[in-house]
Amino acid sequence: MTSPILRQLADLRALTREWRQKGEVIGVVPTMGALHQGHLSLAEAAKADCDRVVVTIFVNPKQFNNPEDLANYPRTEQEDAEKLAPYDVDAIYVPDPQEIYPEGFATTVSVSGLTDTMEGEFRPGHFDGVATVVAKLFLQTQADRAYFGEKDYQQLMIVRRMARDLDIPIEVIGCPTVREPSGLAMSSRNQSLSDRGLVIAAKKHSIMCALVQALENGEAFNSLVTQAQADLLAAGFAEVEYLQLRCADTLDPLNHADRSARLFAATMLEGVRLIDNLPVSKV
Numbered sequence: 678m679t680s681p682i683l684r685q686l687a688d689l690r691a692l693t694r695e696w697r698q699k700g701e702v703i704g705v706v707p708t709m710g711a712l713h714q715g716h717l718s719l720a721e722a723a724k725a726d727c728d729r730v731v732v733t734i735f736v737n738p739k740q741f742n743n744p745e746d747l748a749n750y751p752r753t754e755q756e757d758a759e760k761l762a763p764y765d766v767d768a769i770y771v772p773d774p775q776e777i778y779p780e781g782f783a784t785t786v787s788v789s790g791l792t793d794t795m796e797g798e799f800r801p802g803h804f805d806g807v808a809t810v811v812a813k814l815f816l817q818t819q820a821d822r823a824y825f826g827e828k829d830y831q832q833l834m835i836v837r838r839m840a841r842d843l844d845i846p847i848e849v850i851g852c853p854t855v856r857e858p859s860g861l862a863m864s865s866r867n868q869s870l871s872d873r874g875l876v877i878a879a880k881k882h883s884i885m886c887a888l889v890q891a892l893e894n895g896e897a898f899n900s901l902v903t904q905a906q907a908d909l910l911a912a913g914f915a916e917v918e919y920l921q922l923r924c925a926d927t928l929d930p931l932n933h934a935d936r937s938a939r940l941f942a943a944t945m946l947e948g949v950r951l952i953d954n955l956p957v958s959k960v
Contacts (some may be wrong), residue, residue, distance in 0.1 A: 679758045680732075682769045686776045686817055689731070691766055693819045693821035701728035705820035707811055710734040711751040714761050715855035719824040720764045722852050723759050730766040731818050735777060740806030770818065773842055777813055785905060786812045788835050788842070791928055795941055796831050796952070798917050807832055807838045809955035815845050823847055827860050828854040830954045835926065854953075856882070862953045869872055874947045884908045885955050892934045895960050898922040909944060916945040925956065934960045 683689050696703055704727030706719045716732075717938065723730040738749060758769055784807040789798075797804050806900035815823065823840075825833045830851075837849045854865045860882030870878060888905045892898060906917045923930055925937040938957040943950065 679762045679767045680769050682754075682771055684771055686772065688806075689770050689817060693729075695730075696729045696767075697734070697819065703727060703818065703820045704730045704822045705814065705818045705823045706732045706766075707814050708729065708732060708734055709736045709750065710757050710775060711753050711864070711868065712757045713855075713863045713865060713867075714861040715826050715828065717795060718767055718855050719826060719852055720761060722850070723822070723824045724764055724766065726850075727765060727822055729768075730764075731768045731770050731820065732761060732766050733772070733814050733818065735770075735772055735810065737777075737806055737810040737811055737815070738774075739778075739806075740803050742800050742802050744865070745843065749869070750765065750948065751865055761873050763908045769829065769931055770814075772817075775935070776817075777810060785809050786839060786843075788839050789854060791831065791835050791838055794831075794928060794930075795919055795921060795943070801945065812839060812843065812845065815847050820847055823849050824852055827851045828855060828864065828953065830941070831928065854940055860886075862951075866949050866951060866952065870947055872947070878938060878946055879942060880912040881909060881951070881953060882918045882940060884912065885942060885953065889940055889955050889957050892922065892938070892940070892957050893960060895933070897932050898917050909942075914944040914946050918943040918945065918950075922957065934958065 704723035706723055708716050720732055735752055740745055783888050785805050787805045792804040798951050815852055833851045840847050840849055859879035861879040888901055891901055906920055909917050917926055920942045922938055922940055925939045931938050934957045940957055941954045943952045
């Protein structure tokens with residue numbers, strides 16, 4: 678049986694008020710829909726941890742800096758509800774746009790520092806849109822715990838910082854990236870790739886894994902990055918927007934894995950932007 682779909686904040690609040698009065702722990706899984714196994718793994722984790730779970734579906738216009746990207750983003754509400762049915766979530770919140778951005782809405786949540794690099798550099802304004810809508814969803818759902826995938830690791834860190842800085846009483850939990858058997862990180866954007874594109878996209882994971890192995894063997898990132906970028910282009914990617922080694926805790930750039938680190942990459946393929954990251958163990 679599919680979970681109830683709520684579109685009005687008043688209806689959501691009536692539910693959460695009842696749950697909170699019973700002392701139940703509420704989990705939220707914020708999504709933009711077009712759900713895949715990665716999203717479903719977040720719902721599964723939330724169900725295991727919480728008494729009640731709300732999955733939100735809202736294609737947030739404020740986090741798209743490309744109008745065409747927004748227009749082309751898949752919207753599959755009915756299929757999403759059917760995919761969630763086996764997980765028995767307590768509500769699916771699909772807010773009408775005016776429930777998130779009512780007429781005259783004039784507030785932006787901006788997190789400095791963590792947003793200046795990587796995705797923030799290539800997608801101006803993106804993280805302001807993310808922080809703003811996630812802050813609203815945290816407050817609207819009044820959840821105790823929120824679940825995000827580590828595929829969007831920079832986003833995860835920004836959301837954690839935002840919640841901490843604004844004293845929003847919620848625990849932000851990161852869950853491991855879910856991958857196809859080929860190693861390709863699951864993403865709603867994968868739907869836009871051709872069969873050939875999917876084969877090429879999967880090669881990024883093996884190239885990144887080889888780079889991680891070299892870094893964990895003590896080699897310097899600066900001596901490896903040029904060849905790794907060339908390998909990605911030779912594999913068929915149209916562009917490498919960035920390939921960077923960053924501290925896992927601060928996102929400061931690193932040349933050696935002398936502390937907990939992550940390797941980040943963003944590439945273009947068939948007009949589709951694909952991001953991924955991998956942990957790098959301290960040498």
